Amino acid sequence: MNKKKLKDILVVNPSLLARCYNIFSHNKRTIKGTGNVIYGQSVFMKNCRFNIIGDNNKLVLLNQAGGGNLYNRLENCSFIILGSNNLIMIGANSILQGVSFCMEKDNNEIRIGDNFNCHGNTELAALEGTKILIGNDALFSANIKYRTGDSHSILDVVTGARTNPSKDIIIGNHVWVGNSVCVLKGAVIGSHSIVGIGSVVTGKSFPDNSILGGNPARLIKSNVDWCFNQI
Secondary structure, eight states: OOHHHHHEEEEEEEHHHHHHHHHHHTTTTEESSSEEEEEEEEEESSSOEEEESSSSSSEEEEEGGGOOOOEEEEEEEEEEEEESEEEEEEEOOEEEEEEEEEEEEEEEOEEEEESSSEEEEEEEEEEEOEEEEEEOOOEOOOOOOESSOOSOOOBBBBOOOOOOOOOOOESSSOOOEEEEEEETOOOEOOOOOETTTOOOEEEEESSEEEETTTTTTEEESSOOOOOOOOO
16 A cells, blocks of 8 residues: 555544554553443543443543544543443543543543643542533643542531532633642633632632632632633
């Protein structure tokens, strides 16, 4: 087969190129259980780890809802699922470097829209049947933590009842999150917003077009937007 013919095939079927790349890129999978599915067409992965213990878990590493030949690139990422019936979905045309996905127990979801960019030592943890929902065009810096729960129970000393249930995290479209931010259970961040460096976003809701920051995070400015390029 001549070079031109091979190039034509790779353009028409980009998943073939991704498949060849992934074979030699030191990815590892440890999967125990039944009905687990990893779907990663047109995804370039390097040094990624998949550790799944449970049944009927699904990882969709490219969402082609928008159509077209769009690629995802994942490097030094890990996927840890300890439970059953969990879902991770990452949208098209996304770049992830050093991102860890963690799920504990059953029926958790992490859904990320298209054009997602995330870099360096970032963790997304969905626990106890909760969701992390992130819209399109999100830009996350490094050293970020998203956790829908505490992983341990806090109890009322009188009744013995648990007082810290896990809750969903919802991030809108086109949200820019700065370095060293923690987003905790119950947080809702509106679209076209900015989260300042070092902020701790607790279980509060913030409207669209906001700048928020601090510990705990508060609304700093309204009626703002941002773009990827400096103007």
